[in-house]
Amino acid sequence: SQQGEEDPQALSIQEGENATMNCSYKTSINNLQWYRQNSGRGLVHLILIRSNEREKHSGRLRVTLDTSKKSSSLLITASRAADTASYFCATDKGGSEKLVFGKGTKLTVNP
Amino acid sequence: GAVVSQHPSRVICKSGTSVKIECRSLDFQATTMFWYRQFPKQSLMLMATSNEGSKATYEQGVEKDKFLINHASLTLSTLTVTSAHPEDSSFYICSAIRLAGGTTDTQYFGPGTRLTVL
Numbered sequence: 001s002q003q004g005e006e007d008p009q010a011l012s013i014q015e016g017e018n019a020t021m022n023c024s025y026k027t028s029i030n031n032l033q034w035y036r037q038n039s040g041r042g043l044v045h046l047i048l049i050r051s052n053e054r055e056k057h058s059g060r061l062r063v064t065l066d067t068s069k070k071s072s073s074l075l076i077t078a079s080r081a082a083d084t085a086s087y088f089c090a091t092d093k094g095g096s097e098k099l100v101f102g103k104g105t106k107l108t109v110n111p
Numbered sequence: 112g113a114v115v116s117q118h119p120s121r122v123i124c125k126s127g128t129s130v131k132i133e134c135r136s137l138d139f140q141a142t143t144m145f146w147y148r149q150f151p152k153q154s155l156m157l158m159a160t161s162n163e164g165s166k167a168t169y170e171q172g173v174e175k176d177k178f179l180i181n182h183a184s185l186t187l188s189t190l191t192v193t194s195a196h197p198e199d200s201s202f203y204i205c206s207a208i209r210l211a212g213g214t215t216d217t218q219y220f221g222p223g224t225r226l227t228v229l
């Protein structure tokens with residue numbers, strides 16, 4: 001079974017609105033990471049949250065982690081057109097350095 | 112910073128030929144690099160883990176004789192797609208973990224290589 005499944009699969013909002021993406025996973029983790037990928041490009045690391053953390057902020061990003069529900073959310077506040085990209089969560093595989101990626105959420109921010 | 116480069120960024124080749132993709136960590140040393148494959152509109156799938164000075168470990172279903180990995184130094188790993196076929200056309204992305212004191216949980220990704228096999 002696949003870890004790190006995001007929802008929604010696609011999200012379209014207006015500039016200035018907030019965007020929330022969710023990620024669920026199935027097994028125990030040491031940490032969870034969020035990445036952004038612009039079309040046809042590599043991944044940009046956004047934020048890492050450890051299993052003993054519940055919330056983390058970085059600029060306009062807010063990530064929460066609920067290990068009891070095996071879920072995480074990524075909130076982008078005051079979205080901009082430049083935030084248009086696909087967002088992936090990734091969990092460590094069995095505590096190893098390997099990452100398992102979810103299917104991603106394609107975010108479109110309309111100007 | 113932690114910059115990872117890939118070369119080439121884009122390659123088109125004929126069926127049956129071999130293609131080599133390089134992954135370099137530009138400003139840090141990396142004992143471990145990973146190779147992923149991403150088909151259009153899909154997520155990244157881990158292909159193999161590349162360790163400096165030792166053989167790569169491949170994920171289930173990935174043919175090691177087809178996807179040759181060499182990690183010759185702490186800053187370079189190469190992936191060679193041998194006897195490429197159209198179904199090998201994909202976006203190949205590498206990542207590297209920084210060799211440093213403390214935690215090394217963050218993987219830094221290269222910009223990817225778009226392979227098209229005709």
